[in-house]
Amino acid sequence: MDDLESELRVPGEEQVENESSDDDESIIRKRIKKPNLPLAPPIFKETPRETGFHKTTRNCLQHIREVLLHHRWQNAAEYMASYSQTLEDTTANMPQLYAEIIWRIGTEILHHHPDSKLEDYNSFYERVKHSGVKHYLKVCLEHSFHLLVNGQFEDAKRQLSIAESWRYGKQSAGQSQRIKLIQAYSGFLNYFIWCDKKATASSTDEYDAAVNQEMHSYFRQSSVNLKEIMKLPGVWDPFVLSYIDMLEFYNDHEGAVKVLNDYAYDNSFPPNPNAHVYLYQYMKKQNHPLKKLLKVLKILHTLVPSHELMPEYCSLLVQSEKEGDLQKALGVVLDLLDYSSWRSNLDVWNHLMNIIKRLRMKKQWLKIFGEEMGCRKDWWLAIHFSTFQARKDSVENRELLEVKSFVVGAFCPRYTSMYCGVGKEARKRLTSEAQKAKRNPKQLRNIRRLKRESGQKSQD
């Protein structure tokens, strides 16, 4: 009741505030009274002493947002033309914000407008770059990305080198980081050129000293930049891959492993499963001993238990002769099966079956089983061996049904009948129906005829 009353009172009171409000307090009060929706606070609010100019820009931004939501790009461009006057706001306390808004919305419109051409992008980016110093590097980077997407490799490279040589005032922390990023990307592009050269060199088959020299110089330029960025904490997957590729080409395997190790094991970096994947793949390629491979995969398992390399990890563990590895393998497989994407994967169930077969021969079987299944015992059977699951498996994958029947037999014989029974029943029904139909084609024909006749009758 109270709520209703307060809601009814709102419109009148708001207007009172509109009339008399000169202090900010009333505006705050008004805002509090609004329904508590999880909306971002508006950047530009209507204030009692708003000038006409600010009203125009506020309304214009609102209109732009609306037409963007409705995908009316043509109108958005129209409004955008008049919105650019905000740059000239003399009372602006945040001119950078205006520049950024124009940059972001402008690119959005250009991306979607049917008539936008690459020249429009180029001129727009050029203008936005100079509208605010703070965004210069970011805009440069975005510009070169856009050029790359459109296949303008040379132009993209030129943009990056312009950005590299740009200096303005005192370097802030963010600025120097961005410069590093830009250098890394220019190194990355150098890697592409290197790849091109490699391809041409290998296609001609002749050893050309000049080409080789050129390639090497690109390698050096690129590696300087790439090494630099890899010192900073971050996720640098493409950079790492390209650098490793080059090192591998020049047979610097130790260097490559060192780079990968640093990338994977540096604690200041954000946890990145890919780093371990790359390390594992490289080591595998270079035929590193099993023990080392297992070590890498173990970390990957703790990071991503459902990783696609886990079946491989499992088979490696089964291969290893070490005591206790089999139990580890069991743990890995069970972890995998906890994820829905692996739940009906025949390979994983096969792994599980093999592990059980081998474990059952050991004395500690029950103890191991108890350790691994301890936390799962409440729900594991129910989730994998329900009647619904059985029916589904029998329809989709008969082999899986059999493997699973074996597993459930090993884990919990009580459950077997339930799961297998349903499975068999379903199978039986299917086969019997098929056989019936096969056996008695006459019946089918009769049914069809009956149907036809009834159809005719209803038409008459």
Next chain:
Amino acid sequence: MDEEQTGGYSDICGQCGEVDWGVSDEGRFYCRSCHNVIERTKEVVDTNTFMIGTSRVSSISKGTRRKKLEQGREWMVCEGFQFILKHQAEALLAMGVCPQFKDDVLCQFWRMYLQKSQQAYTKNPVHDGKFRLRSQGSGESDSAPESSVMSDSMMSASETDGDGDLASGGGSVSGHTSDGVSSVCSGSIDAVSYLTPRQRRNQGLMSMPKTLALCHLALMWAREAITLADLLRFVNEGHIPYVNAYEDFPEEMKVYGRDALIFRVESIPSYRHLHKEAQTLAVFLELPLFPSITLDCLLHPSLLTLRYLTEANLPDELHDWVCRIMEKAGMEESVTFEPMRSRSPLPHYDVQAAALIIIAMKLLFKLDDHTEWDLSNDASDKNKENPDGNSFNLRRWYRTMQTALTAAARRQQDNIARKLWKAQKPLYTSKKDKPVVLKRRRMAEQLQLSFQKLSGSPLAPPSSPPSSFCFRWGEGEDVRDGPSLHHQTLDSSVRQRGASLQPSNPEYWHPALRACKPRFCKSHYAEVEVTLPRMYVWLLDLFSFLLGVKPGCVYEEVLKVERRFLRSSKSQPRARATPRKTQPKKLPKCKQTRKTCSR
């Protein structure tokens, strides 16, 4: 930078896109970054073209003129306002205001203003010590013929020689020269003194809103048909120069620095603000009784209501009722304005006319969310029975009007969102800001161009020729708002009783006509809005949209007219104070007037 030489020429170089001009020895412009020489040479503008008065000052030697042009000539803030007023007056003349308006009314008002604010026509001008006018014979300015003094005083600044022998001019001349320290922060001579706190408190000084207030007073004096709402609408639509009006100054009047604070416009004043401004200005000027508004003048409520009836697409027959109400309320005889009488507020004829129409609607249709719809049903029945019948159906009118109103409001929103405020020649408050401001201007322009190219449509919304009407009703190609209902009759809502017509709705309601303390009370509209019938509120909103005022303003005016109307008809039957159960009971001072009316 030799800005003085290039005269602030700030176009972009065609070759390299920079703005960095120099002037060569031959006086030609060249770009200093790519050495591209352009056609432009240093301009020599005839100094005499910007005068309002007729007398010319022709004794400017060539040499001095050149130097003055480089730095811009000396000018005063009131001179700038004079230019703006001149352009505004010219725009009004182009709209068809009578030709005497400019010279005989506005110019006189302006002179009175200059005298009252002691800026001219006085022995001791306000800026004494810093600046004194050089009159032809020292101290004779008051007796000199007005026109020559006027132009003289305006021109005196340019008349002073810039070549050093300031003292040889005889009388006292401006203490400030344009190459002095003060010129760094403003283009005009006295902008600094204009902005001192004392002067601002004084409120006698000119400001941009005051130019419009002065125009409004002059229009009222001349009894022109442009109301304050119209004036504001024309300003909004850009038919009367106001935003960036300083751009039309002659080239050698440089506007920068402190001038920016005086001449920069970032909003258009509201109706209420301008009304107040006009009232204070009229008192300041000690204007005598205004010419009375007689029946032949378009500002007279009788003609103004007719205009608004047309605008709102209401039947012409309603005008008879409006006139009857006007008679009863005693508003027929001329309402005029006498600034020096304290109890005579500046009338707003437009809102008053709207109030009269609303009262007429209430009288005929009651507008209590029931009666008007019952009457509409009657009218539609009548129209069905009699196919030739042409009864006014309020429901139909409401639907037509509502669609048109929504469309117009959307148009208005769109125009607001796309209005361009910034000038081609941007203002900067200090020399330090100049490159930043110019760069921003250039950026904005280029972005505008590129998006314009992308959208393929012009930047500003298409401006329509100035018109007194927002809506266009009728049949034909030019119509966008719907069919015209002007010819319809009110026969379903009035009936013949005895010799005269009576409304078939027998009752009239009004909100409590409580006595307000004008000083302490603000608008009560916000409190009572929820208790009012929706149709009535809608009607208030409609007229507030048409006039560009707040709904509360129309509401107050309706109450004011209702008070007069009901006071004059005390002996009449069946007027009810409170129409509905929803009428708030908490209003303490509400006088429950159950008066009887005889219509």
